[in-house]
Amino acid sequence: MNVRPVSFLHGLRRLARAVPAIAMACALQCAHAGPAAAARLQPAQSRIAFVTKQMGVPVEGSFGHFDADIAFDPRQPDGGSVALQIDMASASLGIAQSDAELPRPQWFDSTRFPRASFRSTAIKALGAGQFEVAGRLTLKGHAEDVLVPVQITQSGGSSVATGSFTVRRLAFKVGDGEWTDTSVVANEVQVRFKLVLDGLGPL
Numbered sequence: 001m002n003v004r005p006v007s008f009l010h011g012l013r014r015l016a017r018a019v020p021a022i023a024m025a026c027a028l029q030c031a032h033a034g035p036a037a038a039a040r041l042q043p044a045q046s047r048i049a050f051v052t053k054q055m056g057v058p059v060e061g062s063f064g065h066f067d068a069d070i071a072f073d074p075r076q077p078d079g080g081s082v083a084l085q086i087d088m089a090s091a092s093l094g095i096a097q098s099d100a101e102l103p104r105p106q107w108f109d110s111t112r113f114p115r116a117s118f119r120s121t122a123i124k125a126l127g128a129g130q131f132e133v134a135g136r137l138t139l140k141g142h143a144e145d146v147l148v149p150v151q152i153t154q155s156g157g158s159s160v161a162t163g164s165f166t167v168r169r170l171a172f173k174v175g176d177g178e179w180t181d182t183s184v185v186a187n188e189v190q191v192r193f194k195l196v197l198d199g200l201g202p203l
Helices: 005-032 096-101
Strands: 038-041 047-054 057-063 066-073 076-087 115-127 130-139 142-155 158-168 188-198
Touching: 066 188, 076 130, 115 142
Parallel strands: none
Antiparallel strands: 038 066, 038 188, 047 057, 047 188, 066 076, 076 115, 115 130, 130 142, 142 158, 158 188
């Protein structure tokens, strides 16, 4: 193979001039792809609720204690993560007799399974502050894939993430035994949430 010395040297000089630019581009890309800063949940302003139907009548309850680990850049959500932990013993329907039943084995069995969890597997931006979060919901030791639509609004330094999704309680054996009759308590349960976050980053 014949290579002209002048052409070869010219190619080396062009490569040498390009190296700093390539290194800079790589550094910028690596910095941009770094881990997103963690957002801080404001629990006193946040809420996770559940709505079911008893004999066709909607009944709403909520969880008094939960925490969240959320880290993603709303402008680049692909590498982000969302993890929620819910204290099942804190569930309340606002009725003393019903609240006494919820921790029992046929319902949440909160002694054996004190916490439910959600962990994201993928986050996709849909535009206009809307996101689609795929993940695994674990309740009473059973895990199911769920898809959660999320709307994020921002004011000042805070972000508010809201949304709802539906689960089937019998898939998690919530309302077991005699309570599997869905004409008494519906199988579908809607989960609603409002999470107030600081430090999420701009949309």
